[in-house]
Amino acid sequence: MKIFYVIADxxxxxxxxxxxxxTPLEFAIKPNLDYFSIHSKYFFPKVIDNLAPESDVGVxxxxxxxxxxxxxxxxxxxxxxxxxxxxxxxxxxRFNLGIVKGNTVESVRTQLTDDELKEIVDTIKKELxxxxxxxxxxxxxxxxxxxxxxxxxxxxxxxxxNEPGYxxxxxxxxxxGYAFKDNKKIRKIKALRKDAIYTAKILNEFIDxxxxxxxxxxxxxxxxxxxxxxxxxxxxxxxxEKFGLKALAIxxxxxxxxxxKYLGMKVAKIEEIEDFERVEEDLSIKANALKRNYNKYDFIxxxxxxxxxxxxxxxxxxxxxxxxxxxxxxxxxxxxxVKDDDIVVFSCDHATSSLKKIHTSSNIPVMVSxxxxxxxxxxxGEKSTKLKHEKLKExxxxxxxxxxxxx
Numbered sequence: 001m002k003i004f005y006v007i008a009d010x011x012x013x014x015x016x017x018x019x020x021x022x023t024p025l026e027f028a029i030k031p032n033l034d035y036f037s038i039h040s041k042y043f044f045p046k047v048i049d050n051l052a053p054e055s056d057v058g059v060x061x062x063x064x065x066x067x068x069x070x071x072x073x074x075x076x077x078x079x080x081x082x083x084x085x086x087x088x089x090x091x092x093x094r095f096n097l098g099i100v101k102g103n104t105v106e107s108v109r110t111q112l113t114d115d116e117l118k119e120i121v122d123t124i125k126k127e128l129x130x131x132x133x134x135x136x137x138x139x140x141x142x143x144x145x146x147x148x149x150x151x152x153x154x155x156x157x158x159x160x161x162n163e164p165g166y167x168x169x170x171x172x173x174x175x176x177g178y179a180f181k182d183n184k185k186i187r188k189i190k191a192l193r194k195d196a197i198y199t200a201k202i203l204n205e206f207i208d209x210x211x212x213x214x215x216x217x218x219x220x221x222x223x224x225x226x227x228x229x230x231x232x233x234x235x236x237x238x239x240x241e242k243f244g245l246k247a248l249a250i251x252x253x254x255x256x257x258x259x260x261k262y263l264g265m266k267v268a269k270i271e272e273i274e275d276f277e278r279v280e281e282d283l284s285i286k287a288n289a290l291k292r293n294y295n296k297y298d299f300i301x302x303x304x305x306x307x308x309x310x311x312x313x314x315x316x317x318x319x320x321x322x323x324x325x326x327x328x329x330x331x332x333x334x335x336x337x338v339k340d341d342d343i344v345v346f347s348c349d350h351a352t353s354s355l356k357k358i359h360t361s362s363n364i365p366v367m368v369s370x371x372x373x374x375x376x377x378x379x380x381g382e383k384s385t386k387l388k389h390e391k392l393k394e395x396x397x398x399x400x401x402x403x404x405x406x407x
Contacts, residue, residue, distance in 0.1 A: 002294070003245070003402060004334055005301045005345045007062055008326060009055060010308030010352030012364045012382060016316050024307075024320035024354065025365065026381035032331035033380050036344055036369035040376050042385040043366040045392040047350055052359040054166065054177035054228070055308070058349025059259050063301065064243075064399040065236065073157050073175040073230030074255065078145040081258030082137045089150030091199065092230045094255075096163060097142050097214075097221035105184040108163050109142045109312075110221035117141070120219055127213050130206060139254050141274060146226065148202065155231055156196035162189050162207060163225035165358065173234050177227075179359035189226070199229065238264030243399060245298040250289045252282075256303045265301070268293060272305060276315075279306050279322055283329035290330070294337050302330060311352035319354060343402055344369040346380070347395065364395065368402065 011025060019027040047053045047061050048068070056074040057067045065071075079092035086092050097120065098108040112120070121138040133149040148155065157175055160167075164182040168175055189207070191200040203226060210224040239247045241264075249260035252272025260267045268289045273282035286302055293300060304326055310319035334344055344367075351362040365385040378384035392398060 001341045001343065002297070002339075003299045003343045003345065003399075004290075004338065005062070005299065005347070006304065006326075006330055007059065007301070008304040008307045008323070008346070008348050010311045010350060010359065011323070011348035012351030012362055013311065013316070013319070014353050014355050016354065019316060019320065023382050024316050025323055026383060027320045028323035028327065030324060030327035030331070030380075032327045032335050033346065033367070035335055036331065036346075037367060037376055037378070037380045039371050039373045040367050040369040040380070041373055042376070042378070042380065042389045043368065043392040043398065044363045044385045044389040045366065045395045045398075046361075046363055047395055048176065050361050051169070051176070051178040052180065052361040053350045054179065054359070055255055055349050056228075056259060057176050057178070059256060059303070061394065061396045062347055062349060062398070063239065063259075063263060064396050065263065066396050067176050068171040068174055070234055070236045071174045071176055072232060072234050074177055074228035075145070076230035076232055077258030077262060078139070078228070078254050079147050079258070080261055081254030081256070082139060082145045084135055084137055084145055084147050086147055086232060087150065088232060089154065090232065091148040091155035092232070093146045093203075093226045094228050095136070095144050095146055096225040096227075098163075098223050098225050099221055100186055100223040103186055105164055105186055105223075108165075108225050112142055112220065114140075116220065117144070120214070120221070123217060124210055124213055128209055130209065132202060134206070140272065142221070145254065153198045154195075155229075156191075156193065156199045157229050157231050158192040158196040159200045159203065159229050160187075160190040160192060161225070161227035162187055163227045166227055175228075175230065181356075181358065186223070203229075233262065236262075239299070240264060243299070243403065247299040247301065248293050248297040250286050250293075250300065250302045253303070253305055260301070266297070274305060274309060276306060276310065276318055276322070279325055280329065282306070283325055287329045287333040290333050291337060304330070307348075308352050311354045312357050314354055314357050316354035340371045342370070345398070345402075347398075366392075366395065366398065368398075
C-alpha cells in the first residue's frame with residue numbers, strides 16, 4: 001500500500017453567489033476527482049481547535065504532528081527551507097516586503113520579480129550595519145527569512161509580529177500561529193513576556209534600519225514586516241520513525257520544504273511557480289515528479305500553493321480554475337499510476353475565504369479514496385463532506401486512521 005497525500009493550500013472556501021452559491025471546489029470541473037470519489041470516504045475535521053491556522057500549523061497537523069507539541073514557530077521552517085544555517089540560540093523569522101502610507105498598511109505582499117527581490121535583499125546586506133550578526137535571504141515574490149545569530153542576551157520567541165493579521169497561542173515549547181481580522185495600522189514588535197523585551201528591542205531597531213534603506217532607494221516596497229519568531233526545533237520523531245513509512249515531499253516553497261526536512265522526509269526540490277498564468281507548468285512539474293517516484297516511496301506528499309494565493313486576492317473564479325487544473329494534472333496522473341491497495345487523500349492546511357480574503361477557522365473538506373471503500377454517491381465538496389462524513393475531530397488523527405485501515 002502507498003499513500004498519496006495532496007494538500008491544496010486554503011482549498012476550503014465559502015459559498016459564492018457568482019458561482020451559483022457554490023464554493024470554488026464545488027464549481028470546478030474535476031472528472032478525475034469525481035472518479036476517485038466513487039470509492040471514497042469524506043471527513044470534515046477542524047485543523048486545530050477553533051483557530052484559523054497559519055500554513056505551518058495546518059501542514060504539520062495534516063502530517064499527523066500535533067502543532068501543540070511540535071511546532072517551533074514558522075520562522076524556523078522558513079529559514080531551513082531556504083537552506084539557512086540555524087543554530088542553537090539563533091532567532092529565525094519570516095519576512096514580507098510591503099507598502100505603508102502614513103500610518104496605514106496598504107499591502108503586506110508587494111509583488112516582485114526574482115531579480116527585484118534579490119536586488120533589495122542584496123542592498124540590505126551591503127548597507128545595513130547592525131550590532132548583532134544576521135543573515136537575510138530572499139524567497140519568492142515578496143517573502144524571505146532572517147536569522148539573527150546567538151547573542152549574549154538570549155533571544156525569545158515570545159514577541160508579537162509587526163505584520164497585521166496574525167497572533168499566537170503558546171503550548172509549552174510550541175508556538176501556534178493563527179489568523180484573525182485585524183486593522184491595518186502599523187505597529188511595533190511587542191514583548192509578550194519580560195524575557196522577550198530584548199528581542200523586541202532588537203527587532204524594532206532592525207526594522208527601522210531596513211525601512212530607511214528601502215525609502216532611500218525608492219524601492220517599490222517601503223516596509224519590512226516580520227513574523228513568527230522562532231528559536232529552533234523541538235525534539236520529535238521523524239516521519240519514518242513515527243509511521244514506518246518512507247516518505248517523499250514534492251514541494252517547492254521554503255515553508256513546506258522546511259517542514260518536510262524537519263520531519264526527515266526526502267524532498268524532491270522543484271522550482272515552485274506561483275504565477276497563475278503558469279500554473280499548468282507548475283502542476284506538470286509536480287505530476288512528473290510523482291510519476292518518477294511512485295515505486296521509491298511509501299508516502300508521497302504533494303503541496304499546491306496557488307489555491308491559497310487566489311483566495312487572498314479574492315479571485316474565486318481563478319481559484320476554481322486552478323482546482324480544475326489540479327484535477328487534470330495531479331489527479332489525472334494519480335488515476336494512471338495508483339494500484340488497488342493504494343490510498344489517495346485530498347485535503348487542505350486550512351480554509352481560506354475568497355470573500356474575506358483571510359484564513360478561517362472553518363472545518364476542512366477531506367477526501368480519502370481507496371478501491372476497497374464502499375461506493376459513494378456524493379461528489380467531493382464542502383457541502384457533501386459536511387452532509388456525510390466519517391468521525392474525525394481534528395486532521396492530525398487522519399494518518400493513524402489510514403494505517404489502521406491497512407491492518
